[in-house]
Amino acid sequence: MTLELRKVSKSFDGGQTMAVDEVSFAxxxxxxxxxxxxxxxxxxxxxxTVNRLVEPTGGRVLIDGNDVSDRDAVxxxxxxxxxxxxIGLFPHLSIARNxxxxxxxxxxxxxxTTRRVEQxxxxxxxxxxxxxxxxxxxxxxxxxxxxxxxxxxxxxxxxMLLDExxxxxxxxxxxxxxxxxxxxxxxxxxxxxxxxxxxxEALLLADSIIVMRDGLIVGHGRPAEMLRDxxxxxxxxxxxxxSHQVEQLSRLIGEHGEGP
Amino acid sequence: xxxxxxxxxxxxxxxxAGHLLLSVxxxxxxxxxxxxxxxxxxxxxxxxxxxxxxxxxxQTVPSMALLALMVPLLGGLIGFxxxxxxxxxxxxLPVLGNTITGILEIDPAMTEAxxxxxxxxxxxxxxxxxxxxxxxxxxxxRTATVWVVGMATLSTPVxxxxxxxxxxxxxxxxxxxxxxFGCFFAAALAIVLxxxxxxxxxxxxxxxxxxxxxxxxxxxxxxxxxxxxEAMHLLxxxxxxxxAAPRAATIVEESQPSLAGVELSVGSKGFTEQYILAxxxxxxxxxxxxxxxxxxxxxxxxxxxxLRNGTVDVSIDYSGTIWATxxxxxxxxxxxxxxxxxxxxxxxxxxxxxxxxLGFENAYALAMNRGRASELGIREIGDLQDHAARLTxxxxxxxxxxxxxxxxxxxxxxxxxxxxxxxxxxxxxxxRDGEVDVITAYSTDGRIxxxxxxxxxxxxxxxxxxxAVMLLSPEASRDPQLxxxxxxxxxxxxxxxxxxxxxxxxxxxxTTEEAARRLHRRISDR
Numbered sequence: 077m078t079l080e081l082r083k084v085s086k087s088f089d090g091g092q093t094m095a096v097d098e099v100s101f102a103x104x105x106x107x108x109x110x111x112x113x114x115x116x117x118x119x120x121x122x123x124x125t126v127n128r129l130v131e132p133t134g135g136r137v138l139i140d141g142n143d144v145s146d147r148d149a150v151x152x153x154x155x156x157x158x159x160x161x162x163i164g165l166f167p168h169l170s171i172a173r174n175x176x177x178x179x180x181x182x183x184x185x186x187x188x189t190t191r192r193v194e195q196x197x198x199x200x201x202x203x204x205x206x207x208x209x210x211x212x213x214x215x216x217x218x219x220x221x222x223x224x225x226x227x228x229x230x231x232x233x234x235x236m237l238l239d240e241x242x243x244x245x246x247x248x249x250x251x252x253x254x255x256x257x258x259x260x261x262x263x264x265x266x267x268x269x270x271x272x273x274x275x276x277e278a279l280l281l282a283d284s285i286i287v288m289r290d291g292l293i294v295g296h297g298r299p300a301e302m303l304r305d306x307x308x309x310x311x312x313x314x315x316x317x318x319s320h321q322v323e324q325l326s327r328l329i330g331e332h333g334e335g336p
Numbered sequence: 337x338x339x340x341x342x343x344x345x346x347x348x349x350x351x352x353a354g355h356l357l358l359s360v361x362x363x364x365x366x367x368x369x370x371x372x373x374x375x376x377x378x379x380x381x382x383x384x385x386x387x388x389x390x391x392x393x394x395q396t397v398p399s400m401a402l403l404a405l406m407v408p409l410l411g412g413l414i415g416f417x418x419x420x421x422x423x424x425x426x427x428x429l430p431v432l433g434n435t436i437t438g439i440l441e442i443d444p445a446m447t448e449a450x451x452x453x454x455x456x457x458x459x460x461x462x463x464x465x466x467x468x469x470x471x472x473x474x475x476x477x478r479t480a481t482v483w484v485v486g487m488a489t490l491s492t493p494v495x496x497x498x499x500x501x502x503x504x505x506x507x508x509x510x511x512x513x514x515x516x517f518g519c520f521f522a523a524a525l526a527i528v529l530x531x532x533x534x535x536x537x538x539x540x541x542x543x544x545x546x547x548x549x550x551x552x553x554x555x556x557x558x559x560x561x562x563x564x565x566e567a568m569h570l571l572x573x574x575x576x577x578x579x580a581a582p583r584a585a586t587i588v589e590e591s592q593p594s595l596a597g598v599e600l601s602v603g604s605k606g607f608t609e610q611y612i613l614a615x616x617x618x619x620x621x622x623x624x625x626x627x628x629x630x631x632x633x634x635x636x637x638x639x640x641x642x643l644r645n646g647t648v649d650v651s652i653d654y655s656g657t658i659w660a661t662x663x664x665x666x667x668x669x670x671x672x673x674x675x676x677x678x679x680x681x682x683x684x685x686x687x688x689x690x691x692x693x694l695g696f697e698n699a700y701a702l703a704m705n706r707g708r709a710s711e712l713g714i715r716e717i718g719d720l721q722d723h724a725a726r727l728t729x730x731x732x733x734x735x736x737x738x739x740x741x742x743x744x745x746x747x748x749x750x751x752x753x754x755x756x757x758x759x760x761x762x763x764x765x766x767x768r769d770g771e772v773d774v775i776t777a778y779s780t781d782g783r784i785x786x787x788x789x790x791x792x793x794x795x796x797x798x799x800x801x802x803x804a805v806m807l808l809s810p811e812a813s814r815d816p817q818l819x820x821x822x823x824x825x826x827x828x829x830x831x832x833x834x835x836x837x838x839x840x841x842x843x844x845x846x847t848t849e850e851a852a853r854r855l856h857r858r859i860s861d862r
Binding site for chain 1: 454464468
């Protein structure tokens with residue numbers, strides 16, 4: 077399952093300003109691409125053009141070589157997993173029904189949906205018997221985000237879109253969930269595009285990183301390349317903060333002599 | 337007092353059922369229209385302000401006027417339908433407004449999530465938006481329910497039975513127990529429904545299906561209990577054929593006419609005498625086996641329209657009233673000639689049959705406090721002219737719109753007199769206490785003597801004669817059994833007798849039912 081964006085543009089004001097300006101990139105099968113940038117950089121808008129929550133004003137989005145604008149938008153969205161910023165669970169539906177929503181929309185029978193929901197809750201580390209009947213309000217932020225992942229995975233998509241999936245979580249939960257997500261992604265081998273403003277997160281997760289600013293791609297590359305040779309001054313500045321933190325941490329560990 | 341209460345309780349199942357049926361059907365249809373309309377308005381922003389403006393405009397029409405307007409709009413139809421349509425319109429604004437607000441106030445992240453997981457617009461509405469907006473929509477339904485249950489009490493004058501019958505009857509006949517009785521049950525009904533919908537609202541907010549089922553079951557139970565007596569009545573009555581003509585021909589000689597199984601409706605206007613006479617007609621008809629519904633408190637023209645189209649079978653009207661308001665004849669003529677002309681006109685133009693005079697005349701007459709009249713030296717209506725600019729005349733609002741008032745003003749030069757419309761039951765006290773100088777009294781009212789009022793002479797004969805006549809709808813006039821039953825009432829009530837019966841209610845505080853029973857006895861003993 078490959079994804080390719082060709083010169084995708086989006087303007088919300090009839091062309092005066094471009095929220096996304098001729099963005100092109102590709103994600104190979106099973107690859108995890110991270111779009112990173114500050115708020116207002118156009119990264120979320122770019123993500124939404126993939127499942128047509130936003131219709132681009134120019135350019136093409138191709139999945140396995142086929143233009144998504146040729147497909148029915150509703151049917152397209154059912155085939156793509158989506159993890160929402162702020163999680164986006166339906167507060168009036170139980171956890172089990174939230175997870176089972178896309179299979180239900182696809183017309184799966186009840187038994188099949190139930191089995192799938194149980195399997196997914198186990199995959200994200202929640203006991204189905206205990207958590208299935210609960211309402212979203214009864215769960216912690218981390219548990220809710222696990223449910224959000226499970227819901228996005230429910231129909232077995234080969235492409236996942238994730239919009240700031242760890243944004244609302246405390247650092248420890250975020251850390252645990254991140255590695256768990258990476259494990260699941262490598263296990264299920266789906267292609268994924270993840271949006272974040274956190275450079276560290278991008279470096280830790282990505283197969284390849286796209287840096288966006290003011291609707292434009294200002295740099296891209298593998299995490300190791302980015303760290304070694306930040307081509308653009310803006311990227312260099314983005315890298316400063318994590319590198320600085322790492323230096324400070326190493327110094328701290330060195331002083332106390334507990335390092336390896 | 338106890339007999340008053342007993343009479344009130346006897347009517348309760350019928351009136352409560354009428355009230356519930358009217359309110360609930362208006363609410364259900366109101367909701368069925370408003371929720372989809374509200375949803376459409378959220379989808380089409382250009383629809384939003386016109387829809388809300390129209391609903392808001394309907395709301396600004398006084399509820400009584402909205403009800404009254406439905407009658408001419410439906411071509412003179414009275415009863416359930418005009419009241420139902422007015423209440424439906426009235427219920428729409430809160431439901432519509434809350435549906436729009438409820439849906440627009442949903443977090444946009446929720447609707448985007450709905451699209452993102454692959455819902456169509458319809459699925460998003462059904463599975464996400466409506467459930468999330470449900471508490472707010474239910475709050476709107478609750479407001480509408482309280483409004484509609486309250487407003488349903490005003491549907492009595494358009495001929496739909498409701499708990500308002502108690503209130504209007506009580507107001508017209510100074511029966512305050514009846515007023516309180518009507519208020520109590522109308523308020524109790526509103527409170528109970530309000531609380532149950534509040535429970536539904538809480539169930540929606542807490543997303544508790546069990547609570548929702550409980551509230552729903554309680555609602556159903558209350559509706560079923562309220563409507564059951566009426567439903568049973570309808571089921572048992574539906575088999576009764578109305579047209580008894582073929583068999584009737586052979587049994588005209590029979591002294592005891594039978595109306596067994598026949599359903600009849602007796603209409604009346606909104607004052608004591610009319611209530612008593614309607615009860616009197618009902619007593620006779622029921623004695624012959626008919627099931628009688630009394631539709632009280634209608635305006636003159638509404639009542640006549642109802643009679644014409646058969647919504648009401650029998651009513652008592654007055655020759656001068658028909659002459660002036662229905663026939664629009666400006667000049668009064670001789671009493672007997674008028675009776676003949678009226679009867680001929682009613683039959684030829686509307687198919688309404690004049691069964692005969694009841695025997696008394698209830699004329700409009702100007703009356704004054706005796707002290708005030710002698711102080712100003714007023715003996716006849718013409719004497720009012722010199723004081724016209726300083727006088728206030730009180731009367732029922734209908735009167736000041738009638739031909740008689742125009743004639744009276746012209747004939748006696750009363751243009752400068754100020755008028756003050758009030759319910760007829762209050763005007764006698766008002767003139768006694770000096771709040772108004774003159775009133776448009778009814779000549780049979782017991783309070784003219786009781787309050788020591790003088791009736792002013794009418795030398796110009798500006799007022800036409802007002803013989804009380806029994807009228808039958810075209811359909812009812814084809815039933816010889818019915819005519820047989822009512823004929824004995826012709827010429828049975830003298831001026832004196834009617835004044836006595838009115839005084840039983842207005843000054844002695846009896847119920848109209850009791851006054852009718854005594855009147856019936858007095859007539860039968862004759």
